[in-house]
Amino acid sequence: xxxxxxxxxxxxxxxxxxxxxxxxxxxxxxxxxxxxxxxxxxxxxxxxxxxxxxxxxxxxxxxxxxxxxxxxxxxxxxxxxxxxxxxxxxxxxxxxxxxxxxxxxxxxxxxxxx
Amino acid sequence: xxxxxxxxxxxxxxxxxxxxxxxxxxxxxxxxxxxxxxxxxxxxxxxxxxxxxxxxxxxxxxxxxxxxxxxxxxxxxxxxxxxxxxxxxxxxxxxxxxxxxxxxxxxxxxxxx
Numbered sequence: 001x002x003x004x005x006x007x008x009x010x011x012x013x014x015x016x017x018x019x020x021x022x023x024x025x026x027x028x029x030x031x032x033x034x035x036x037x038x039x040x041x042x043x044x045x046x047x048x049x050x051x052x053x054x055x056x057x058x059x060x061x062x063x064x065x066x067x068x069x070x071x072x073x074x075x076x077x078x079x080x081x082x083x084x085x086x087x088x089x090x091x092x093x094x095x096x097x098x099x100x101x102x103x104x105x106x107x108x109x110x111x112x113x114x
Numbered sequence: 115x116x117x118x119x120x121x122x123x124x125x126x127x128x129x130x131x132x133x134x135x136x137x138x139x140x141x142x143x144x145x146x147x148x149x150x151x152x153x154x155x156x157x158x159x160x161x162x163x164x165x166x167x168x169x170x171x172x173x174x175x176x177x178x179x180x181x182x183x184x185x186x187x188x189x190x191x192x193x194x195x196x197x198x199x200x201x202x203x204x205x206x207x208x209x210x211x212x213x214x215x216x217x218x219x220x221x222x223x224x225x226x227x
Contacts, residue, residue, distance in 0.1 A: 009154060041220075043118070101159065102215075104156040104157040106156040
C-alpha cells in the first residue's frame, strides 16, 4: 500500500524568502506524484505533477518540485514567496496498482509573514 | 474549465439525521471521489466510482454510502449522522485512465450537533 508523509505540519516564512516543503512516499512500483494547494475556504488546485521524464517539474505560481527516486521524495520549492502563497499544500501519490486513486499526505500549512 | 460543484458550502445537522451531500461535474468525467479532510490527517478517501451505478469503498467507508445514478452526479449519504462525522467533505472528479490529477469542488463543511 502506498503512503505519503509530509514532514512539516506548519512552515512560517517571511515574504520574498525561499520555501521548501518536504514530501516522502512509500510505494513498491512506479509512482505518479502531485502537489495541490488549498487556499482558505476553497477546494484543492493542482500545482504540478510528475508522471515520467525529467525529474524537475515546474508548476504554476513559480513552484517547482524534484522527484528523487532513491530517496523516495518529491519536495516542493519556491525561491521567493508572496503573501498570497499563504495556504495549505498537499502532496499526493498514485501508482499503477492504485489505478486512478490518489493517496494524500497530511498537509503543510504555509504562513507567509510580511 | 472543468467544474465540480458541491451543493452546499456549510451544513448543520442533528445527530441521527440522514444527510445527503451532492456533487455534480460538467466535463463528462468517468471517475468521481469523496474525501473527508480533517486537520493533520490530510484527505482520506471515503468512496469512489469509476462508472454509473458503480461504487467502491475507500479507506474510511464506515457510516457512509454513495449513489451514482447519472454520470455527472455523485452523492454521499450519511445514514445516521454522528458528531464524529463533523468535517470538511471534498468531492473530486477525473478523466478515466488519464493521470491528469483530480478537479476538486469547493467543499462542504458539515457540522453535526
